[in-house]
Amino acid sequence: MSAQAQMRALLDQLMGTARDGDETRQRVKFTDDRVCKSHLLDCCPHDILAGTRMDLGECTKIHDLALRADYEIASKERDLFFELDAMDHLESFIAECDRRTELAKKRLAETQEEISAEVSAKAEKVHELNEDIGKLLAKAEQLGAEGNVDESQKILMEVEKVRAKKKEAEEEYRNSMPASSFQQQKLRVCEVCSAYLGLHDNDRRLADHFGGKLHLGFIQIREKLDQLRVILSVLNLRLVVLKTFNTFTKLILCRVLVKAQKFLTAESLKLQMEVWVASSWFCSEISG
Numbered sequence: 001m002s003a004q005a006q007m008r009a010l011l012d013q014l015m016g017t018a019r020d021g022d023e024t025r026q027r028v029k030f031t032d033d034r035v036c037k038s039h040l041l042d043c044c045p046h047d048i049l050a051g052t053r054m055d056l057g058e059c060t061k062i063h064d065l066a067l068r069a070d071y072e073i074a075s076k077e078r079d080l081f082f083e084l085d086a087m088d089h090l091e092s093f094i095a096e097c098d099r100r101t102e103l104a105k106k107r108l109a110e111t112q113e114e115i116s117a118e119v120s121a122k123a124e125k126v127h128e129l130n131e132d133i134g135k136l137l138a139k140a141e142q143l144g145a146e147g148n149v150d151e152s153q154k155i156l157m158e159v160e161k162v163r164a165k166k167k168e169a170e171e172e173y174r175n176s177m178p179a180s181s182f183q184q185q186k187l188r189v190c191e192v193c194s195a196y197l198g199l200h201d202n203d204r205r206l207a208d209h210f211g212g213k214l215h216l217g218f219i220q221i222r223e224k225l226d227q228l229r230v231i232l233s234v235l236n237l238r239l240v241v242l243k244t245f246n247t248f249t250k251l252i253l254c255r256v257l258v259k260a261q262k263f264l265t266a267e268s269l270k271l272q273m274e275v276w277v278a279s280s281w282f283c284s285e286i287s288g
């Protein structure tokens, strides 16, 4: 690519392809069916998991940062409902991942030595503490890398406490079975990314898992999916509001909803719904 073409591509990514008023320049429009809507919304698993053990290769649809810029400009003007496509995409992707997790769990249950409920509860306790250690270490490393040494140190002190707890839990687990069984690697499946976690994994492995691109990528995809569900529910609510209320109330409610979108979680949305139903009844009472 020539320096000029490179500069042009960079500007496209920053400001969209129609920045100089020429809308015909881009052959494929961001609205084209061949364009990946998840990519436009910055949540395509093909991007997020690239370079991880679960790299999905190239997406079957078009990815183009310049089209994303076009979309971002257009979506400020009007609702395009691309969230719907992205949500479908992520939902089927996560469903597939969860199916794999269940399968892996089943396989483990079949192959790992049968242990009593009491012993397995003790193993579970060690697994949970392992998870805490892994997450804390990953966080401490991240803070350290950002130059936030004090916070990082604080977290490392926390890790020491959890380590002591883990030692106790391990001891209890060890005492509940013959030494030969204890040495066997007991595995568990990560609910987030479906990778295997070992009961005797060392700190390095734990930190690598919980701070790794794969695990964090899955967290990002799952959070994005939740967010999309909320955004779509808000869009639906706005449509209901537009149909139901008089002009003045409509304006106010829509504005409130757009603002509220940022803070809504799936949980608070349910509550919100009830409030709307009640207020819609109230409004129809006073206007009628």
Ligand SMILES: [Zn+2]
Pocket (backbone or CB within 6 Å): 036, 038, 039, 044, 045, 046, 059, 060, 061, 063
């Ligand atoms: Zn894609």
Ligand SMILES: [Zn+2]
Pocket (backbone or CB within 6 Å): 190, 191, 192, 193, 194, 195, 209, 215
């Ligand atoms: Zn994981």
